[in-house]
Amino acid sequence: MKVLVAVKRVVDYNVKVRVKADGMGVETANVKMSMNPFDEIAVEEAVRLKEAGKATEIVVVSVGPTQAQETLRTALAMGADRAILVQTDVETQSLGVAKALKALAEKEQPGLVILGKQAIDDDANQTGQMLAALLGWAQGTFASKVVPAEGTIAVTREIDGGLETVELKLPAVVTTDLRLNEPRYASLPNIMKAKKKPLETVDAASLGVDLTPRLKTLKVAEPPKRAGGVKVGSVQELVAKLKTEARVI
Amino acid sequence: MTTLVIAEPSVEGVKVPTLTTLGAASKLGGDVHVLVLGYSDGGQGVGAVAEATAKVAGVAKVLTADAAELAHGLAENVAPLVVGLVKSGGYSHVLAPSTTFGKNVAPRVAALLDVAQISDITGVESPDTFTRPIYAGNAIATVQSSDPVKVATVRGTAFEAVAATGGSAAVEAAAGAADAGLSKFVSQEVSKSERPELTSARVIVSGGRGMQSGDNFPLLEALADKLGAAVGASRAAVDAGFVPNDYQVGQTGKIVAPELYIAVGISGAIQHLAGMKDSKVIVAINKDEEAPIFQIADYGLVADLFKAVPELTAEV
Numbered sequence: 001m002k003v004l005v006a007v008k009r010v011v012d013y014n015v016k017v018r019v020k021a022d023g024m025g026v027e028t029a030n031v032k033m034s035m036n037p038f039d040e041i042a043v044e045e046a047v048r049l050k051e052a053g054k055a056t057e058i059v060v061v062s063v064g065p066t067q068a069q070e071t072l073r074t075a076l077a078m079g080a081d082r083a084i085l086v087q088t089d090v091e092t093q094s095l096g097v098a099k100a101l102k103a104l105a106e107k108e109q110p111g112l113v114i115l116g117k118q119a120i121d122d123d124a125n126q127t128g129q130m131l132a133a134l135l136g137w138a139q140g141t142f143a144s145k146v147v148p149a150e151g152t153i154a155v156t157r158e159i160d161g162g163l164e165t166v167e168l169k170l171p172a173v174v175t176t177d178l179r180l181n182e183p184r185y186a187s188l189p190n191i192m193k194a195k196k197k198p199l200e201t202v203d204a205a206s207l208g209v210d211l212t213p214r215l216k217t218l219k220v221a222e223p224p225k226r227a228g229g230v231k232v233g234s235v236q237e238l239v240a241k242l243k244t245e246a247r248v249i
Numbered sequence: 250m251t252t253l254v255i256a257e258p259s260v261e262g263v264k265v266p267t268l269t270t271l272g273a274a275s276k277l278g279g280d281v282h283v284l285v286l287g288y289s290d291g292g293q294g295v296g297a298v299a300e301a302t303a304k305v306a307g308v309a310k311v312l313t314a315d316a317a318e319l320a321h322g323l324a325e326n327v328a329p330l331v332v333g334l335v336k337s338g339g340y341s342h343v344l345a346p347s348t349t350f351g352k353n354v355a356p357r358v359a360a361l362l363d364v365a366q367i368s369d370i371t372g373v374e375s376p377d378t379f380t381r382p383i384y385a386g387n388a389i390a391t392v393q394s395s396d397p398v399k400v401a402t403v404r405g406t407a408f409e410a411v412a413a414t415g416g417s418a419a420v421e422a423a424a425g426a427a428d429a430g431l432s433k434f435v436s437q438e439v440s441k442s443e444r445p446e447l448t449s450a451r452v453i454v455s456g457g458r459g460m461q462s463g464d465n466f467p468l469l470e471a472l473a474d475k476l477g478a479a480v481g482a483s484r485a486a487v488d489a490g491f492v493p494n495d496y497q498v499g500q501t502g503k504i505v506a507p508e509l510y511i512a513v514g515i516s517g518a519i520q521h522l523a524g525m526k527d528s529k530v531i532v533a534i535n536k537d538e539e540a541p542i543f544q545i546a547d548y549g550l551v552a553d554l555f556k557a558v559p560e561l562t563a564e565v
Contacts, residue, residue, distance in 0.1 A: 016519065017384045026388050038501075094356065095365050120500065122383050124368045129324065129356035138325050138431035141353045144494065154435065158494045159349040160448070160503070162439040166323070168432050178487070178501060179494055214365035218378065218391040226526055229547035231538075235560040238532065238550050242565075246530045246547065248452070248509040249476060249565055 001111035001148070001170075003046040003055045005080065006101055007039040007062050008092075009071040010121040023219045035071045038116025040078075041176040044183040045146065046114055047079035054148050055112075057081050061104055063097045063211070065089055069199060076194035077186030083199040088211050093122075096211035098130035103207040105135060110171060112153065117142050117175040128175035138168035142177040250279035250376065252342040253312075255331060257350055258287050258322045259298050263305060263413055265405065265449040266346030271305060272408035273401075274344050276373035280309040284334065284423065286327060288320035299420050306415040313420060318428035322350050325431040328357035333425040335362060335398060341376070347402040347504070348448075355402050364396035369504075371407035385500040385523035405448060406506035406527055440495055444470075447498065450479035452509045455498055455525070456491070457483040459514020459535060459554055463491035468555070469513060472562040481505070483512075483521045499524035514554045517542030534558065 011017055012032040020027050035043075049055035060080040062068040065087070072083035086100045105113060118125035132139035140146065140155030144163065147154040148170070156165045158177045186194070204211050232238045242249045252274045257264040267283070274281045285299045295315040303311045312334065318326045331354070335343060343358060345351035347369050359366035371389070372380035378393045379401060447453060454473040456466060466480070473480045481503070482496040498505055500523040510528035515521060517533070517540055525531070526545055533546035534557050543549040550557060 011384070013520070017387050019388050026384060093365060095360060095363075098360060118501070120385065122368075123385065123500065124366070125352050126356035126359070126366050126368060129353065130360035130366075132324075133328060133357040133360035136431075139353070139357065140432075141324075142349060157349075159437075160495065161446075162437065162493070162495050164321070164437045165435040166321075166432050167435050169430070172431075177494070178484070178497075214396055215367065215392045215394055218393055220383070220388050220390050223382070223386055223389050226531075226545045228544045229531075229549065231543070231549045231551060235550065235552075235557055235564055238548055239561065239564045241548055242509070242530070242532070246509075248530050 001055050002057045002059065002108060003049060004105060004108055004110035004113045005042050005046045005058060005060045005075065006113070006115045006127070007043065007060055007071055007075055008036045008119045009033050009062065009064055009068040010036045010119055013037055013120055019220055019222050023221060024217065025220050033067070035074050036116050036119045038118060038176050040183040041178070041180050042114040042116050043075045043078050043080060044181045045176060048181060049148065050079065059084065059108055059110065061086065061101065063088060063092055063100045072199055073194050074186065076197045077191045078184060082197055085199065085201045086204050086207065087201050088204045090211050091213050092211065093213045093215060094124050094126035094130055095214060096209065097127050098134055099209045100204060100207055100211065101131050102134045103209055112148070112171060113173045115173070115175050117177055128173050132173040138172040140166060140168050140172060140174045143174050144177050144179040146174055250341045251338070252277055252279060252281050252344060253334060253338065253340040254281060254283045255343065255345040255351065255354065256283050256285045256302060257346050257348055260294060262298065263301050265410060266348050268305065268410035268413060269405040269408045270344050270346045270403040271307060271411045273370065273373060273403040275307050275411060277342055277376050279341065281307055282310040282312060283308050284312045284314065284331065286314040286319045286330070288317050289315050303418040303420050304414050304416050306412040308416045308418040311418050311420045312423040314423045314426050316426040319426055321434040322354065323432050323434065324354045324357045325429040326426065327354050328361055329427065329429065330425050331358045332361045334423055341398060343398060343400045345402050347404050351402045355400055359400040362398050362400065364398050364400055365394060367392060367394060367399065367401040369404045370401045371404050385519055386526070387519065404504055406504055440493060444473060445477070445479045447479045447481050447503050447505055450507050452476045452478035453481050453505055453507045454478045454511045454513065455481035455483065455515060456486055456513050457515030458485040458489060460486060460491055466492060468558045472558055475562055475565055483515045483518070485518070512542050512546070513558060515542055516540045517545065
C-alpha cells in the first residue's frame with residue numbers, strides 16, 4: 001500500500017507571533033519556520049506503517065512556496081521515500097490545498113492519505129475532511145490509533161467525550177491527533193541520505209487546480225490583552241478574594 | 250436569507266453547543282432552521298430532541314433525520330444529507346458547533362458544496378464577514394467570504410447561548426439519509442464522570458506537568474467536587490500520560506471560558522492559554538513565580554501545589 005502524507009511549512013510552534021504593523025497578517029520574515037507538528041505525527045505514522053510492513057512507499061507532499069522544500073527534506077530524513085512540492089506563492093487555503101492533493105492522489109493512487117488534523121498557523125482543521133469529500137473516500141479524523149487490515153482500516157478517534165473507533169473502507173483519509181505517536185528526530189546520516197532522495201516540483205496550474213483564496217482577510221489584529229492580576233500570600237487570602245472580590249465561589 | 254444549524258447530536262434535550270451556535274445564527278439575521286439528526290432505534294431519541302429544539306427561542310423550523318446510518322454522526326453519511334438540504338432549501342448559511350462532531354462534518358459539507366469553510370468563528374461582523382482566531386488565538390483575523398453558501402463552525406465560548414424556551418417551531422422530517430458505505434461505527438469509550446462537561450462547566454480545575462503523575466489528580470478531583478467543577482489538564486499533562494486526551498484544554502484540545510478557572514501546576518504555554526484565556530476569573534497555583542501563567546492570572550499563588558490544593562479544598 002502506497003501512503004501519501006501531506007505536510008505544511010508553518011511558523012515554528014515556539015515562536016510568539018506578532019501582528020504586522022499594517023494589520024494584514026503576522027510577521028513571517030526572519031521567523032523560524034518548521035513542519036507543522038501534527039504533520040510530523042503524520043509522517044511518523046507512515047514510517048511506522050512501512051516499518052511494520054503495511055506500507056510499501058511513502059510519498060510526502062506539500063503545497064506552498066519554494067522554501068517548503070526544506071520541510072519536505074525533513075520528512076524525507078524521517079523516512080519518506082520521495083517528495084512532491086506543488087509550488088505556489090499565493091496564500092494557501094484548505095479547499096485549494098484539498099483540490100491539489102486530490103489531483104495528486106488521483107495520479108499516485110495511494111491506499112491511504114495521512115495529514116495533520118490542523119495546521120498551527122491558520123488553525124483551520126479542514127484539509128483532510130475536504131480531501132476525503134472531494135475523493136469520495138472515508139475519513140478518520142483526530143486519530144489516536146490506526147490499524148490497517150485487508151481493504152479496511154480501524155481508526156480510533158479522539159472525540160469530545162472520550163474515544164471512538166470506526167472502520168473505514170480503503171482507500172481512506174486519516175488526520176492525526178497528538179497521541180497517535182511521538183515523532184522521531186531525523187539522524188544525521190538520514191539527513192544526508194535525504195538530500196539524495198527524489199524531490200519533484202510541480203506547478204499548481206499544471207495540475208489544473210485553482211488555488212485562488214476564497215476567503216479574503218480584511219484585517220488581522222492583536223487579541224484583547226488580559227491584564228495580569230495580583231499575587232496572594234496564602235490560600236486563606238485567595239479564598240477571601242474569590243468570595244468577596246471576584247464573587248465566583 | 251436562511252441559516253441551517255446542524256445540531257450537536259444528543260440523546261436527550263438540546264446540547265449547549267447547539268444553543269451557542271444558535272446564538273451566532275441569531276446575529277446573522279434571517280430565519281434559522283435546525284437539523285436534528287441521529288437514530289432513535291425504536292426509542293424516543295430524535296423525536297424528543299426535536300421537540301425540545303422546537304421550543305428554543307428564535308428557531309423557525311426543525312428538520313429531523315432519524316436513520317440507522319446517522320447513528321454516531323458518521324461524516325460520510327451526514328454530509329450528503331446536509332448538502333441535499335442546502336440545495337433543496339436554498340440556505341445561505343450552514344453553521345455547526347466547533348465540537349469534534351462539527352469539526353468532522355462541516356468541512357466535508359463545505360467541500361461538497363465547493364465553498365470555503367470559516368472555522369471557529371468568534372464574531373459575526375456581517376452576513377459574509379466573520380472574526381476568527383489564528384495562531385492559537387495570538388491574532389484575530391477578520392475574513393470575508395464571497396461564496397454563495399457560507400459554511401462555518403462556531404466557537405461556543407464566544408457567543409451567548411439562546412434561551413432554551415420561548416419558541417414554537419414547526420417540526421418536519423427531512424428525507425435524504427443514505428449509507429455511503431464508506432465507514433462503520435465499531436465502538437466507543439466514553440469517559441464516565443459525575444462532574445460537569447468541560448465546555449459547559451461554571452468552574453474548571455486544571456492540572457499540568459507540575460502534578461507529576463496521574464496518581465495525583467485525585468487532589469484536583471477533590472477540589473473540583475467541592476466546587477461542582479470539571480477537571481481539565483494541559484497538553485503537557487496529557488502528553489505525559491497523566492490523564493486522557495479529552496481532559497485537554499488548549500489550542501489543540503477544548504476551548505473553555507468558565508467563570509472560574511483554577512490552573513494548578515500549569516506553567517502557561519501559549520498553546521494552553523489559547524484554550525482558557527477568555528475565562529472570567531483565572532487563578533494560578535504554581536511554585537515557580539516566574540511561570541508565564543501568572544501574567545494572565547487574576548489571582549496568583551506561589552506555593553507548593555501538594556500543600557496548597559488540599560488546603561484550598563478544606564477552605565472552600
